[in-house]
Amino acid sequence: MAAIDTQSPFAGLANLGQIPELRSRLLFTLGMLIVYRIGAHVPTPGIDPQALAAFFAQQQGTLLGMFNMFSGGALSRLTVFALGIMPYISSSIILQLMTAVVPQLEAIKKEGELGRRKINQYTRYGTVVLSIFQGFGIAYGLETMQAGGMNVVIEPGWQFRLMTVLTLTSGTAFIMWVGEQITARGIGNGISLIIYAGIVANLPVALVRTLQLARTGDIQPLFVLLLLVISVAVTAFIIYMERAQRRILVQYAKRQVSGRRMVGGESTHLPLKINTAGVIPPIFASSIILFPVTIANFAPWDGLKSLAAMLSPGNVMYMVVYSLAIIFFCYFYTAIVFNPEETADNLRKYGGFIPGIRPGFRTAEYLDTILTRLTLVGAIYVAGVCLLPEILIASYNVPFYFGGTSMLIVVGVTMDTAAQIQSFLISRQYEGLMQRARIRGRR
Template structure:
């Protein structure tokens, strides 16, 4: 196996019990999540609900159902999925950039991070209650094939549904945090990943069924498969692409006559610094108001929901603008050019031809702005690919786009974390051996 591969070293997995325990824990938590995605909410006619969602294929409700791993179409206890948590995170991050007090809390280190996480949890519960009431109210007015979706409408059903859905979202949030703390990878991203992957076989079966019935030509299905492989390869290439800025360290004398520094290294800046966060955030922003509009009795809200459905021009425009905004927004959060320039100057580093300090910060900000523009165009193009296929051809929603970007991105991030874990443990093992040899 190539030493540079993200999976290099996995053959020695049995030699590292801690990593094995983390992987088993992560897999166990994801299995629990998938089991919960099949536990139905009481008071629902499953046949009528299934018939209703068959009419919603290709709409934003279908997209919401994808992020919940099919839990919404079955209206299980995990029907809201993790989207309320993501929406709450977006609101907190935006408020942090606006309100100085929240920004000060964020800079308090570990204690500040815990406070922000606590506020995010509270916001998740509030949003879940709000969305739960909207869904419960809308379900009572739903009909499919002359049958009502709700068996016994009323306040008892509404309160029970809100409590059930809010508890389910809170549990998913806890599962995600446990995976992040005690497992491998980002728990929230892995939960979304698991929901998408669980429904991919269904999409493939539907595609083959369309080919069998003649709705899709076999050559076109082959083209879709080849295109999926090509898009996956393109995503991997772009996620690994980076701009390397040369950094030179000046020589300095420490501890008497000892000289350090003088070496040349590079500062890597990824083209897509924000990763899979922008399409997830953009989807959450669009899904939240449109979900409420789908269940509201007002015609103008229903018209807005129709205009913002996948395949429509308005949806493509709003979705694209949201992705570009969150690409720049999240990049500004994870990378601070001024802080990087100050750290370089502190340790004697400088970019050749650029004065240290403010000039270096301006130079880094200029390069990062251009890279983010390229990254935003790449993410937007990949995410709009299924919209073009939906509007032009009758194909499943899963080919390309947001789902493939999330699957590939989360797979690469998780593999990189596993590789880093292996390298750190190998380094610790070498240090222990060196100490033992030194003592003997």
């Protein structure tokens, strides 16, 4: 088996067909994503599609348009997957926040695999509750909407409301199941891949819309070329920042084992990424803002509609709230995935230490200081990239998909999935070498 270069995140992808298990996982993931895209075109009963299309044509560039992007266009067609995966993400955020403040949930989390299953079960329950609440708000709001002189709902009433709530809640539960199946039996993070698939499916539409703006003279052809150059530059910048890390030297002391045998004495590096949280902060921040604003957009009260308008992309209030939410979730999620005290304790157990830093508390304090500074840089980078489309929307009426949140998610999920495939290939290569070594030993 050929050696795999571990320096590139896309190394070894040419060997995908050599491992049957990996091939089956990839095909399973692709099949689940195809099922998701098919469901995104199954309409909810009782809706006038022409009136709904006319209504969403007026929502371009608003936060409702952003929600439609995350659902892969399912919201604008009000399909069974109209709510998308956002209720599940909102429920996950609520559970993680409660775990940090509720001692009982924190104790459950520390129970290992059993605790993780309980937390996941509570997250599913929360997803259903949020989906029912959000679905009812959408159903009630649709009954009051008109577009082009036509009612969006053909026959308003409780029958339509209950049918819509049941349909949308079932659709979200099914997407949640699909995401969990991809994570368990496929390749990559299922929830992130579902969002990824929704964004990528609408990228051709955004490209065509941009070319139409250039053809009609709304934007100059030279600006379209500049926009493509900016997109390539932002993609390269995202890849660079996602791979950037601070490498901390770790030295292992020599110790004597099995009589006179000496082990240890080597040095290695502890890598700390600039953006440890990955694409989670913009997804979480979008979910927190989208949930109440979606209800406000569909609600018949003018006060809530004014609030939703203030939180539309391009407005200063939205930029401030979105940036603060991204920065908060960068720190919050980094604290979840990396524990300096646990890392320092593990280093001490195995005889490792950072030169010039005393093991134990001082090492944890040193790691926490470095991680805090790196996270600040990473949070500013993520917020800056995500605000790029807001500036383009406000200044040049550019489609929302170019740059920013969507590009960060697409690039980040692609790199994470490629890294998981590479790790799978390396592990299988190692197992193959060990098996060959055992066979030689027997001979």
